Amino acid sequence: MNTIYLGKKREMFWDSYLVDTSKTNAFLRSMEPTQKEPCFFFDQGAEMKTISYPCIVKDDKGYKMYYLPWYDDCSKVYLAVVESKDGIHWSRPNLNIFNHPELERNNVVIDHLPDGCFVFYDTNPACPAEEKYKAIGMLRLPDEEGKLKRALWCFVSPDGYHFTRSHILTKAGYFDSLNTAHWEDGRYVCYFRNFHNIKDVPWSDGIDDINRPGAYKNLNEAIRDIRVMYSEDFRTWTEPKRISFYDGKDYPLYTNNIIPYERAPHILVGFPTRYCERKEWTPNNDQIGSRAVKIDSMENHEKRSGLAVTDCIFMHSRDTENWNRFNEAFMTPGYEHEHNWIYGDCYPAYGFVDSGKENYYMYTIDWHRSFGYPKPMNLYEIRKDGFACYMADGEERILVTNPLIFEGKELHLNFKTSAYGYIYIDVLDEDGNPLSEKESFEVFGDTLDRTICFADGSDFSAYEKQPVRLRFRMRDAKIFSLKFE
Numbered sequence: 001m002n003t004i005y006l007g008k009k010r011e012m013f014w015d016s017y018l019v020d021t022s023k024t025n026a027f028l029r030s031m032e033p034t035q036k037e038p039c040f041f042f043d044q045g046a047e048m049k050t051i052s053y054p055c056i057v058k059d060d061k062g063y064k065m066y067y068l069p070w071y072d073d074c075s076k077v078y079l080a081v082v083e084s085k086d087g088i089h090w091s092r093p094n095l096n097i098f099n100h101p102e103l104e105r106n107n108v109v110i111d112h113l114p115d116g117c118f119v120f121y122d123t124n125p126a127c128p129a130e131e132k133y134k135a136i137g138m139l140r141l142p143d144e145e146g147k148l149k150r151a152l153w154c155f156v157s158p159d160g161y162h163f164t165r166s167h168i169l170t171k172a173g174y175f176d177s178l179n180t181a182h183w184e185d186g187r188y189v190c191y192f193r194n195f196h197n198i199k200d201v202p203w204s205d206g207i208d209d210i211n212r213p214g215a216y217k218n219l220n221e222a223i224r225d226i227r228v229m230y231s232e233d234f235r236t237w238t239e240p241k242r243i244s245f246y247d248g249k250d251y252p253l254y255t256n257n258i259i260p261y262e263r264a265p266h267i268l269v270g271f272p273t274r275y276c277e278r279k280e281w282t283p284n285n286d287q288i289g290s291r292a293v294k295i296d297s298m299e300n301h302e303k304r305s306g307l308a309v310t311d312c313i314f315m316h317s318r319d320t321e322n323w324n325r326f327n328e329a330f331m332t333p334g335y336e337h338e339h340n341w342i343y344g345d346c347y348p349a350y351g352f353v354d355s356g357k358e359n360y361y362m363y364t365i366d367w368h369r370s371f372g373y374p375k376p377m378n379l380y381e382i383r384k385d386g387f388a389c390y391m392a393d394g395e396e397r398i399l400v401t402n403p404l405i406f407e408g409k410e411l412h413l414n415f416k417t418s419a420y421g422y423i424y425i426d427v428l429d430e431d432g433n434p435l436s437e438k439e440s441f442e443v444f445g446d447t448l449d450r451t452i453c454f455a456d457g458s459d460f461s462a463y464e465k466q467p468v469r470l471r472f473r474m475r476d477a478k479i480f481s482l483k484f485e
Contacts, residue, residue: 003430003467004404010264010483013399014316014388015324018482023400023432026390026474030314030326033362033380035334040082040090042365043374045103046071047080050344051365051375053116053178053255056351057133057160063087063353064160066109066119066135067365074301079110079117079135081160087353087361090377095161110155110163114140115176116193118350119160122234124183131166133157134234136190138175139165152179152192154234172240173227174219178255178350181234184265188231189320191256191270195222196242220304224252224275228321245315245325251275254310257350261316263384264481270315270323271330271348271362277308289336290369297342297369305369308343309333314387326388331364331380344368348380358448359383384448385414385481392474394420399472399479403430408484409461411452411470417444421476425452427460428469435468444477460484 004011004018011018015028042051046069054067062085068077078098084090092105100106110117117137135155140148151171155163169190173179177193199221227240252275261269278285285294285307298306312331317323333345345366352360359381367375390399415423423443427435438454453459464484472479 002402004402006404006406006484008407008484009266010385010481012264012267012316012385012388012481013390013479017318018401018404019390020400020402020432020469024390024398026392026397026399026472026479028388029391029478030328030330030388031383031386032330032332033382036379036381038376039088039363039379040377041374042067042069042377044092044105045069045100046078047375048373049074049371050368052077052368053118053347054349054363054365054377055118055120055178055180056349056353056363057119057121058351058353059121059160064119065090065349065363066117068113068117075114077113077115077117078108079113079119079137079163080107081109082107084353087355088379093161097162109157109161110135110137113137114150116178117155118178118180120180120182121160122183124188127183130158131156133160133163134181135163136169136179136181138179150175152190167235169231169234170229170237170240178257178347180256180258180350182258182260184260184320186232188234189228190231190237191226191228191243191258192240193254193256194225194227194240194242195219196225197250198222220277223250224254226253226256226258226272241321243317243321243323245323247325247327249325249327253313255347257348259351262352266318268317268320269387270317271312272315273310273347274313274329275308275310275343277304279307281307288341289338290340290342293339293342293369296371305343309341310343310345310347312346312348316387330387339367339370339373342369355381383480389478389480390472391478392421392476394476396473396475399474400428400432401470403467403469405465405467406460406484407464409459409464410485411460412483412485413443413450413452414448414480414482415443415450415478416446416480417474417477419444421474423472423474423477423479425473426471427463428471430467430469432469435463439473 092107157163173194179192181190229240253272258270294306311329314330315325331346333340349363362380425440
């Protein structure tokens with residue numbers, strides 16, 4: 001078994017990376033965010049039709065949330081922005097960059113897009129000032145023969161408001177989603193939407209240009225997937241490849257929402273929307289709260305829009321291409337009412353807002369197919385590092401780590417117990433034998449950062465820079481992450 005070099009990195013109990021599962025009977029569980037009250041309503045212009053793909057950008061002035069209202073015929077969208085200092089109170093800037101007299105406060109930053117558009121703030125130190133904000137979105141433009149071709153385009157801006165169309169990233173995809181990009185470890189990483197297993201299209205498992213003849217046949221029977229590519233300059237990109245999942249399952253994912261996790265930047269997290277389509281109307285649909293919305297969508301759009309439902313899952317990766325994925329939902333549509341359990345639920349906004357306390361804020365813009373209604377921005381809270389955990393129930397459970405090498409003398413633990421619960425920690429050698437009879441003091445409570453020492457007051461310095469295992473003995477407890485300092 002390979003020894004993990006932990007150093008002083010924060011590591012997560014989100015998978016078996018740290019955990020020797022052969023010596024562990026604690027349970028791995030995914031967690032869910034807590035939904036709070038709506039913190040904003042979108043109620044002007046095309047916002048009353050429907051809204052797609054919100055994404056959050058943090059800059060030196062606070063937070064911007066970009067989003068896409070759809071025009072009445074759903075043929076095109078525009079990119080608009082709202083702003084906040086604290087993630088709770090949001091407002092529209094009155095920009096008047098484009099002519100939209102129907103808007104009381106004109107917050108449009110890019111007009112006449114055919115579909116998804118994503119914005120990020122470029123942290124590359126070599127990025128020119130006029131390109132610090134980058135937007136990527138799908139455009140259909142005529143080629144030399146006058147035929148419309150879809151491609152993933154880049155727009156650039158110095159201020160996040162005034163964007164100029166710049167260049168094509170790639171044509172090898174479908175792109176009708178929130179395609180994302182970020183700067184990481186000296187390169188750009190871009191994730192975007194495509195399909196595979198397209199019926200009667202023999203090359204559809206490859207990376208061929210989706211614009212080729214035949215690619216549009218039977219797309220709804222294919223699998224919506226996520227591709228990744230890399231660039232040093234945001235102009236020349238590697239050939240895209242499909243990301244893979246350790247669970248071996250193959251089901252449609254509509255978005256990716258992949259972002260480096262700021263408390264452990266070597267880990268990427270993603271919150272893709274999962275597409276689930278029932279093929280026929282059932283008695284369940286006759287009783288569901290959104291029955292009328294579903295029927296309207298089927299009659300006035302397409303059949304699948306009334307039969308499909310969506311939720312959100314959590315996934316993470318340490319290498320950008322291979323992903324651990326929980327198949328239990330991270331977000332669900334919730335208790336039924338007249339506007340949910342439809343195709344469009346649980347599309348979380350890209351990114352987080354730090355509450356300044358123990359939680360991150362996350363958001364969805366809901367009521368996606370309730371045309372003519374204001375759209376609520378629903379606020380969620382999730383514990384920092386709390387997307388998943390190893391836990392013990394009311395019986396004592398054991399968690400043993402794989403061999404690891406740490407630096408520092410203090411163990412810091414993000415955990416939660418009940419009043420009845422506890423955690424004790426001791427140190428084992430590589431083979432799982434106790435290195436001493438010392439055990440930590442009894443750990444209980446609920447905190448992001450408890451400093452752990454042994455019951456006799458000594459620290460972990462005697463075990464620094466040598467391969468050891470940690471053993472956690474716990475009851476009615478959850479462990480989210482650890483770090484040495």
